[in-house]
Amino acid sequence: MRDFVSDHRWLSLNTATVRKQGDLAAIIDACARHGIRAIDPWREQVAAMGLDRAARAMRDAGLDLSGYCRGGLFASDVARRGEVRDDNRRCIDEAKALGAPCIVLVAGGLPQYSRPGSAVSKDVAAARAQVDEGIAEMLDYARQANMPLAIEPLHPAYAADRACVNTTSQALDICDRLDPQRTGALGVALDVYHIWWDPQLMSQIDRAGKDRLLAFHVCDWLMPTRDILNDRGMMGDGVIDIKRLRAAVEAVGFAGYCEIEIFSNDWWAKPMDEVLRTCIERHKTVV
């Protein structure tokens, strides 16, 4: 297991963690101040800055990327499939321009939440079939661009509205169907928040292996959780044994960034420098 105590060279900041405190330019500056050498930016932040300007700013700051957030949201009315496909192709083009190592895919839940305006459905199995088809289609384009796709299983609490891919096993089943040769074009992004509860987790991390483990995200599950989306915890403040999970992914060869992604009304209300100082301290002590 890598030493995280001495420095924070393997810390990456998912920019959603401080998205209320400043724009992407401000976040890039803050990373320089705190010696953070990688980020995972969100599309809307990049769009607000302008793709070329964002790419140049990251390059000038010497920032690595640990991913690009996010593609997906595949479930939709059939009539809107073209829109979904084009949106995801643009995402790949942007990720390429930014030099991202992979795109994080959030599958989408039921169509009315995944792509608002779509017809109301309670058929989660149908949504899952659409996700399969959507990833297959996106993968063709992604392979041409040499841009890996990382399916992120989300906690079952988000099955309806955000992602109907809810376990590591389910995500790996998709990988096996669409990339049986394990070419590296398709894998998973594992966030401890979404997966810590899973009784099959350790065996599925083994199953994923180094070549399917494209990203590893950390935060914490607070007790109580007051808001199902925006009350995620700073590492160490909740119930997740984060070190044990990091040990598990590193045991199968994961050697990438440990990306901090915290959606939290509490942390969004604090100054950016305080949040980053706390992230670095916790990265060294509890991650």
Add this chain to the structure above:
Amino acid sequence: MRDFVSDHRWLSLNTATVRKQGDLAAIIDACARHGIRAIDPWREQVAAMGLDRAARAMRDAGLDLSGYCRGGLFASDVARRGEVRDDNRRCIDEAKALGAPCIVLVAGGLPQYSRPGSAVSKDVAAARAQVDEGIAEMLDYARQANMPLAIEPLHPAYAADRACVNTTSQALDICDRLDPQRTGALGVALDVYHIWWDPQLMSQIDRAGKDRLLAFHVCDWLMPTRDILNDRGMMGDGVIDIKRLRAAVEAVGFAGYCEIEIFSNDWWAKPMDEVLRTCIERHKTVV
């Protein structure tokens, strides 16, 4: 699939659904008024009324039971194992006195939440091992009393505080380990709220089969869910395809009560008769 349109003979009321509106005596009276012929009472409601008086009142009202809530909460400090064991034995004695067909087991989460005062732990695997041992021990006593135990997998959102048994597959694995002969002494209680999201659900219902399916509970998953414990929905108000899940359990032979269990600050604020009228109407139309 049974006809639920014509009458509500297969409706059972989990008494937590109206626990804020009245005590057990008032609930029993209300069931008589509404032609509800089965309930699943909670231990604290029975204790408040007195076990003998509660048993007599249910008998006098001609009420069937669809279960008894609840045993379990197995994770605890080692020093408290005796307390847990004795508590669960008393639960079996009560269920027997009431004529319940099974006890619903909520496994308990991490020990500090399962049995408050226990040492703080983040080891969910250890909690699961304790649950296995606890059920094994309880099962010996339950077999002697001829009282089936129904393990209820709870939604992964409750893994820390309420139950570290979070999927049907996991619950059935426990059944297979502790009752490989499928004697009927151990099975599962499936609540649509906890299991609807599970990509393995249909295959696990098949795996359970009639002899492991001891109870079936309904409510709905609301969008948005504003409170992770007490914002469950009335059937039809959320995103769960309840009819499809009932069809699945009935396809493998489940022929018992369809038990309505709704933890909801909203529904607790309405008059008991209004809640029961709505339950009956939704039972006929969307369950």
